[in-house]
Amino acid sequence: MKKSPKLPPGIDQNRAQRYRVRIYFEGRQHTVGVFRTVGDAKAALAIAHSEKARGTFIPPAEKRANIRAQREAEKLKQQRDEKTVLDLGDAWLAWLERMGRSTGTIYTYRRHLEGYFYPTFGAQPVTSITTDDITKWYDKLRKDKGSGVAPRAYLTVSAMFRYATGETKDLPRSFAPWIDESPADVPGGAKTEAKTRTSDEPVATPEEIAQIAAGMPPREALGVLLAGWCALRIGEVLGLRRRHIRRTGRTGQRVVWLSIEEQVQARGSGPRLDPPKSVAGIRDVPVPTRLVPALEAHLKNYVGKDADSFLFPRDLTGNQVHNPNTYRKHFNKARDAVNARSEQQPPRLEGFTFHGLRHSALTRLGQAGATLSDLMSFAGHSDIESVLVYQHSERDRLSSLAETMSEKLQLAQDVIS
Structure with a gap:
């Protein structure tokens, strides 16, 4: 029987008559490989020792x-x-x-992307978008659409790419980033130029507000008065329920408050109830005393007895939310009727919007001596710049300001009968 040749250290022969090469490296034994011939095994062992000596050896595993x-x-x-x-x-x-963002917010983001970003970049790979691409897109959008549209669209795009990097808050640990860094890095891209109100922008007078209200369907007239004197948005008006009417104080000194807790939105889908966009939007607003009789008459004539009954439901026989678009059409028709009777040409309220009622109320409130904090509390304003100086006004001071405004409200009592 032929005797097996003696093998050098680091080489042994297994049962399959193959030659296994092993080497010690950093205190552990590593298999370099298994070879058919002893010559190949010796060559592999020599290479491994050479790499180890040069500091370039990497274990095969x-x-x-x-x-x-x-x-x-x-x-x-x-x-x-x-x-x-x-x-x-x-x-x-x-x-x-999935995270519970409001339908209106998602609708706005989608409009920004579909209207301003997808036409240029929609079909491109995410990894191909560069900071230079975003900067050129932003500069062109700002030039074409102005400093109002461009920053808002940029904020949407920036948030989308931040999500792509995995840096957005509340993402799961299993989230696989689409990109390593966001290309949305335009210095000052989110900065908007403050819009200043000019003397040419109409502020509706008490008489004009009353005239518009008188031209509305009777069960909707009060909404115009509440917007024009309590500075409510159209969605806040339509979101009011009987339980949102609260009375405080003693007889003879009673103050009526509107609790703003929800609003009706119609963007992106049918009309629905949403919470205010910010904590500041949840607030109590005092009703001027001279407007209270109209409010009480409305509650008696048009509002169900249940606490959840809407002040302005879609139909008198039900309790479904009113569509803001429908209500706005009624407002526009009433406004146009007032303009048609105007002797001034063009009419002073030409193009006046429902939101103009809110602006008119806040303007009068400022003229009555309200501080910035008073105005923000009354209106439910909240934005990045104003949060640092935001303070909640005292309820007594708001009530006093409402009474000052009430002195100018001459016609509201006679509008709804």
Whole structure:
């Protein structure tokens, strides 16, 4: 029987008559490989010792792990490169919906993307978008659409790319980023130029507000008065229920308050109830005393007895939310009727909107001596710049301001009968 040749240290022969090469490295034994001939095994062992001496030796298991990691990285990169900006937008908006963002907010984001961003970048891979691309897009949008549209659209785009990097708050740990860094990095891109009210912008007089209210369907007239004297948005008017009417104080000194807790929105879908956009929007607003009789008459004639009954339901026989678009059409018709009777040409309220009622109320409140804090509390304003100086006004002071305004309210008592 032929005797097996003596093998050098680091080489042994297994049962399959193959030659296994092993080497010690950093206190551990590593298998270099298995070879058919002893010559190949000796050559592999010599190479391993040489690499070890030069400090370049990498254990084969580690090499294989590196190769697998590289292949996974290449696969992930390929998957990233195949995803378009349209795909990213859909994923981001779907995540926002799952997180409970309001339908109106998602609708606004979608409009920004579809109107201003997708036409240029929608079909492009997310990984191909650069900071230079975003900067050029922003500069053109600002030039074409102005400093009102461009910053708002940019904020939407910036938030979408922040989601893509995985830096958005509340993302799960399993989230796989689409990109490593956001290309939305335009210095001052989110800054808007403050709009200043001019003397040419109409502020409706008490008489004009009363005339518009008189031209509304009787069960909707009070809404114009509440907007024009309590500075309510149209959605806040339509969101009022019987339980939102609160009375405080003693007889003879009683103050009536409107609790603003919800609003009706119609953007993106049918009319629905949403909470105010910010905490500041949830507030109590005093009703001027001279407007209280009209409010009480409305509650008696048009509002159900249940606490959840809407002040301005869609139909008298039900309790479904009124569509803001329908209510706005009625307002526009009543406004146009007032303008048609105007001797001034063009009419002073030409193009006057329902939101103009809110502006008119806040203007009169400012003229009555309200501080910035009073105005913000009364109106429910909240934005990044004003949060630092925001303070809640005292209820007594708001009530006093409402009474000052009430002195100017001559016609409201006779509008609704």
